[in-house]
Amino acid sequence: xxxxxxxxxxxxxxxxxxxxxxxxxxxxxxxxxxxxxxxxxxxxxxxxxxxxxxxxxxxxxxxxxxxxxxxxxxxxxxxxxxxxxxxxxxxxxxxxxxxxxxxxxxxxxxxxxxxxxxxxxxxxxxxxxxxxxxxxxxxxxxxxxxxxxxxxxxxxxxxxxxxxxxxxxxxxxxxxxxxxxxxxxxxxxxxxxxxxxxxxxxxxxxxxxxxxxxxxxxxxxxxxxxxxxxxxxxxxxxxxxxxxxxxxxxxxxxxxxxxxxxxxxxxxxxxxxxxxxxxxxxxxxxxxxxxxxxxxxxxxxxxxxxxxxxxxxxxxxxxxxxxxxxxxxxxxxxxxxxxxxxxxxxxxxxxxxxxxxxxxxxxxxxxxxxxxxxxxxxxxxxxxxxxxx
Ligand SMILES: NC(=O)c1ccc[n+]([C@@H]2O[C@H](COP(=O)([O-])OP(=O)(O)OC[C@H]3O[C@@H](n4cnc5c(N)ncnc54)[C@H](O)[C@@H]3O)[C@@H](O)[C@H]2O)c1
Ligand SMILES: O=c1ccn([C@@H]2O[C@H](COP(=O)(O)OP(=O)(O)O[C@H]3OC[C@@H](O)[C@H](O)[C@H]3O)[C@@H](O)[C@H]2O)c(=O)[nH]1
Numbered sequence: 554x555x556x557x558x559x560x561x562x563x564x565x566x567x568x569x570x571x572x573x574x575x576x577x578x579x580x581x582x583x584x585x586x587x588x589x590x591x592x593x594x595x596x597x598x599x600x601x602x603x604x605x606x607x608x609x610x611x612x613x614x615x616x617x618x619x620x621x622x623x624x625x626x627x628x629x630x631x632x633x634x635x636x637x638x639x640x641x642x643x644x645x646x647x648x649x650x651x652x653x654x655x656x657x658x659x660x661x662x663x664x665x666x667x668x669x670x671x672x673x674x675x676x677x678x679x680x681x682x683x684x685x686x687x688x689x690x691x692x693x694x695x696x697x698x699x700x701x702x703x704x705x706x707x708x709x710x711x712x713x714x715x716x717x718x719x720x721x722x723x724x725x726x727x728x729x730x731x732x733x734x735x736x737x738x739x740x741x742x743x744x745x746x747x748x749x750x751x752x753x754x755x756x757x758x759x760x761x762x763x764x765x766x767x768x769x770x771x772x773x774x775x776x777x778x779x780x781x782x783x784x785x786x787x788x789x790x791x792x793x794x795x796x797x798x799x800x801x802x803x804x805x806x807x808x809x810x811x812x813x814x815x816x817x818x819x820x821x822x823x824x825x826x827x828x829x830x831x832x833x834x835x836x837x838x839x840x841x842x843x844x845x846x847x848x849x850x851x852x853x854x855x856x857x858x859x860x861x862x863x864x865x866x867x868x869x870x871x872x873x874x875x876x877x878x879x880x881x882x883x884x885x886x887x888x889x890x891x892x893x894x895x896x897x898x899x900x901x902x903x904x905x906x907x908x909x910x911x912x913x914x915x916x917x918x919x920x921x922x923x924x925x926x927x928x929x930x931x932x933x934x935x936x937x938x939x940x941x942x
Contacts, residue, residue, distance in 0.1 A: 560594060562831050563906065570595040573829070574639050576630060576676060577649030579604045581773045582690070582765070582818070586647070587611055589822045591619040596829075598623045599639050601630065602650070606780075607772050631672050640679045645829065647688045648676045651742075654774070655735065656786035659887035662737040669741035677749050681758040686836070688828055691746050693719065693766040693843065693894050694739040697727040702892040720897040721764070721839040734887035746839070753837060761828050761835040766843025766896045770818030770916065771923035779931045786884070789813075793855060794924045797862040798932045802876040806883050809852030809875070812893040816844035817916035820909040827905040834904045841896035844909035847916075848895060861917045865925050 560568040573590070577583050579602030587608050590596050600608060605625050611617070612625050630636055630650055640646050652661070652668040673689070680687040701716030710716050718724075726743055728736035752758035774791035775781025776798065786792065796803045824842045828835040849857065852875070859874040880888040901907050 560830070563827070563834060564831075568594075568830050570597065571644040571829070572597045572599065572642060574599045574601065574643035574646040575649065576601045576646065577651065577690075578602050578625075579606065579608055580649055581607070581770075582768060582822075583649050584608050584611075584772050585770070585818050585822050586649075586825055587623060589826055590829075591622060593826070594830075596622070599643060600625045601628045601636075601639065603627060603629050630676065631667075636675065637679045637683075640676070640685055641683050643685065645686045645688065646676060646680050647690070647825075647829075648673060649690045651690070653692070653738065654786070654788055655738075655888075656884055658736070658738040659734040660885055662734040662887075665737045666741045669738055670745050673745045674748070677745070677752055677758070677760075680760075681752045681756050686759040686761075686832060687749065688761045688763060688825070688835075689745070689749050690763050690765065691742045691839075692739065693764050693841065693896065694891060695726050695743045695746060695764065696724055696891070696894070697736065697739055698729075698891060699893050700725070700727070714895075717893050718845075718895050718897050719841065721841055721900055724897075729889040732887060733889040735884075735889040750839075759832065759836045761837075762839040763825065763828070764839060764841050764896075765816075765821065766841060766894055767813050767815045768818050768821045768842070769815050770920050771927075773818075773920075776924075776928050776932070778935050779928055789851065789854070790920070793858050794921065794928075797858065797866075797921070798924065798928050799936065800868075800871060802871060802874055803855040803859065804878045804883060805852055805855060805875050806878060807880045807890070808877060809855060810850055811890050812848055812850050813854070814843050814845055814848045814894055814896065815854070815913055815916065816842065816847065816909050817911035817919075820844065820911050824901065824905065824907045827907055831905060838900060838904060840901045840904075841898065842901065842907075843894070843896035843898075844911075845895050845898060846909070847913040849913065857913065858917055858921065861914065862921050862925070865918070865921045866929070 578600035584607035652665050696719045699717040701711045749760050753760050769790045774787035776795050777783050777785045793803045855875050859870045863870045
């Protein structure tokens with residue numbers, strides 16, 4: 554529960570309670586951020602989203618300790634005249650709203666570009682015109698591919714961090730050709746970053762840009778056929794969780810060779826709270842937020858999740874726990890991939906003193922325990938129903 558002790562920032566100054574307009578508050582990151590703010594601070598949240606299932610437990614009943622500090626507004630920011638008023642009422646706007654599942658980037662590129670660029674434009678504009686601070690959520694995908702991926706496979710330079718570590722103020726953004734529509738998302742996010750940055754440079758907008766590197770944990774995405782469409786393709790954590798719950802092999806796209814670093818959502822949210830409460834250290838910066846120590850190939854992730862889930866569920870793993878699929882079969886035409894994603898942590902360390910804590914094994918253990926508790930029974934029910942054809 555929020556303590557009555559006065560909170561101080563990293564420079565020892567008292568933090569005044571803020572009103573925060575959080576757009577996309579009903580999503581995975583938003584739900585964890587709302588929980589953290591309500592539990593540990595006195596800030597108020599105007600929570601905007603088209604859905605509120607993931608924050609229902611925070612909204613009802615009125616007797617909750619934070620009653621009155623969170624207000625849900627069911628708003629689609631594409632077309633709702635209330636948006637500007639809500640931004641004006643707040644000290645800070647945090648924009649999380651986006652289409653951000655890779656299965657959509659090449660199959661719904663227009664929706665992806667509109668959601669990540671066009672719909673985010675008025676938010677930046679209203680903040681700038683009304684002198685309000687903005688924390689905008691971008692992505693590690695703006696880096697695209699590493700420079701090293703263009704070197705010959707046996708080049709020793711591939712081992713040199715200069716060719717793969719991703720630095721906010723130095724690394725280039727390297728995307729595939731236009732036919733590779735996978736990059737529609739990364740490109741739209743890059744352009745809105747540039748616009749927010751330019752609003753800062755030309756009109757004095759106080760902004761912070763966050764580049765999350767594969768944040769994972771409970772409430773991420775949906776389990777197809779249980780709390781999302783049966784044909785839907787969520788991000789890898791939910792795809793693999795779904796297969797484990799159904800005792801089906803985990804699908805490895807193009808051999809599962811791509812590498813990712815995964816950070817526990819609860820570690821990452823600590824970084825966001827530091828940005829919220831330390832504007833003088835966070836304004837004008839772009840921050841990588843990830844865990845460089847948790848790097849695996851997607852194949853290794855599948856193996857680790859299989860081992861962790863066997864512990865959690867008490868059921869032995871399948872004899873053949875994975876199966877290879879081509880990206881064309883899995884995502885369709887126009888898919889492409891980031892080869893490797895290691896965040897450089899210099900800037901976030903220097904400005905906010907933040908470091909991730911949780912190992913990949915530990916974060917998978919708590920996340921898969923949650924998945925098992927939340928979905929195992931529901932999956933059994935769904936699987937016992939006769940299929941209609
Ligand atoms: N989770 C990650 O690892 C990750 C990585 C990189 C970037 N990001 C970025 O962080 C942000 C949040 O990601 P998330 O993982 O919580 O995704 P999410 O899909 O769980 O949350 C996004 C929320 O935005 C809402 N939303 C979308 N369009 C809207 C609109 N027009 N009006 C109102 N609400 C709308 C959705 O309903 C959803 O609840 C996104 O901008 C995403 O690009 C996330
Ligand atoms: O079932 C699956 C799902 C995914 N994958 C692979 O697993 C890797 C990770 O896939 P994810 O779905 O988590 O998405 P990505 O890491 O590629 O992109 C994500 O990165 C950061 C955010 O901006 C977005 O949330 C999303 O674009 C990819 O290489 C993908 O091809 C599988 O091999 N099998």
